[in-house]
Amino acid sequence: MPILTKNQFENLAKFDNNPCISIFIPTQRIGKDVLEEKDRIQLKSQWKKVNEKLKNFGLPQDKINSIAKPLDDLLNDSDFWRHQSDGLAIFMADGFFEKFTLPVNFEAFTYVSDHFYLKPLIPMFSGNTRFYVLALQLDRVQLYEGNLYSIGEVAVNDLTPSRLEDRVGYDYEEKALQFKSQNPATGDTIMHGQGAAERDRKNEILRFFRAVDEGLREVLHNEKVPLVIACQDSFFPIYQEANTYKNLYDKSVPGNPSDYENMLALHAATLDVLDPHFNKEKENKMNQFRELKPGRTSTAVSEIIPAIFEGKVDTLFLENREDIWGNYNENMASVDIHEEPNSTNMSLMNLAAIKVIEQGGKVYLMENEFMPAQDSKMNAVFRY
Template structure:
């Protein structure tokens, strides 16, 4: 069973304490290309500072700029980037996204965060996580059908059995029994369980600790499907103790240490693709049924009205369709505009933000899977 995915943090969809700074930039993974990334980031921060000084003043903006300058000086951070960055900072919020695809470089200062570029990145790609597990080590990967990267795990996630159990690694339990009487001084030691039993107990405790930490620190916050890559015997033990609702029934049976990252990605996508396609098929069937009962629509104007009222359960968008303009929430209508170079305003992305903010689900589909010619389809919660 696949789970509902809203990987964009809910706090980005809520009203924030202003001012809100949003920065997007391309980055490079390798030297020497990435040597220029801090300088380009510095220029974007300077632009944000200049724009903010015009509207909110130095006293308000200075602490935010200082936090961004601190990031600029973190050399280790810039040595471990991907294809892009999205950075959001406000008086009470700071968040950095490492992106697996490039974005247009831009810096915004507003009363709300500018998250439209994240919509298509996170709602279009079939994203997932892979837990590479052995009896002694843990690694977590995240990506999609095109790219997979190891991610830094939360500090609460044990990376090794020793880190998880420490001095509590199960010692052998022994008893002392006398034979022939104490006076004879003859003693024999008897273990309650064999060494193999003790090792299996350690393994189970280790896997339970990993499962709990991954569930709480990664699966629940991201909502992403989790694919387990482990030897068959470890698959069985881990699944017997797991309480992670995002863990898929099918996994990658093999030693993950023997797999290159690209091979791991291909095997993970083979696991996920059938379920992803079944989910899309199910949503398309639901849409056709809803449409026949007046509980769905392909009309952008009707969908906008329903979205603003919180009445859209599922929104499907064509990944290649753009309607220049935006949503006028006050009027409850769409405001179209002419497409000009650098124009970032898109009605469909405004719709996506509105639906996500109201607790709905958004999926961006390739044109061949869209059930409508308008490029948008919605399933309503009720009439």
């Protein structure tokens, strides 16, 4: 599954047109709902809502139909609907159409404005959630790059040996035969040096893993993200000995990589292993919010958004599945908050989140009970 890149995200954030249409729906990978094409029905339902919004904005029907043409083609693509993940995000404008099938369970949502709604994608690009996972077997080596929501394979065939035989030149059945002989008097089989055979086996695996590690240096030499090993439990200590990458994670994904039915299953298992690592950064930021002196944090939207545009916000906490509607006048540094969305206002949460990401800050979408200050939908930690 290809990763939604930061460059694609930034291009969507910069896109400026009227109208810009954002549609999010949950999708199913397998099962009865796929056979009954419920995902396709869901998208049709969401488009009807968009169509009504566009009519209310005064857009002519022929213009609406022109914008909808790529969506109509997608709705008629049966093969596309048989190969879904957990969520589908679609971004549309006149002459523009992008779709992303992602392992993110979106809630059904539509947004029509002069910009795209990217808040549901924010966690994919906030904080250091990237990692590598090395699926290591004696007959196969695969490297993947992932984050909390996506994973994709990195080609390393020309950098690392793909199997142990390529490195040591023979297999272990042949090696084992070298430790057997017969008693010439009785004809009985005699086993020689079983301990030596095991040591030799470990040394050969170590040589193989060192060759793998050496090949990975070209990919990992400037990286600072975790490298997680997926391998048999007995192999992990050997790879630790061979490893030279400074950010090798101290726990491995259990079991043989071939036991996982596909890349997504391996991704899920890797996230389970990395869960303490990813939560640590968020917990540190939440502790900062609670411990910093007044003036270094805020729960007031009217204070936070101007601070964001001044580059002062280091970390932004937003309540998940909620929004704040209104407008921001950058020249006056003034925030106008409204009760409901309408044709002239915008999502202030979306505006704030995108701006913080652009500035290299961190944004966390959180349920209300986990927000640092639960009485506000928006909490911020300032840089200064």
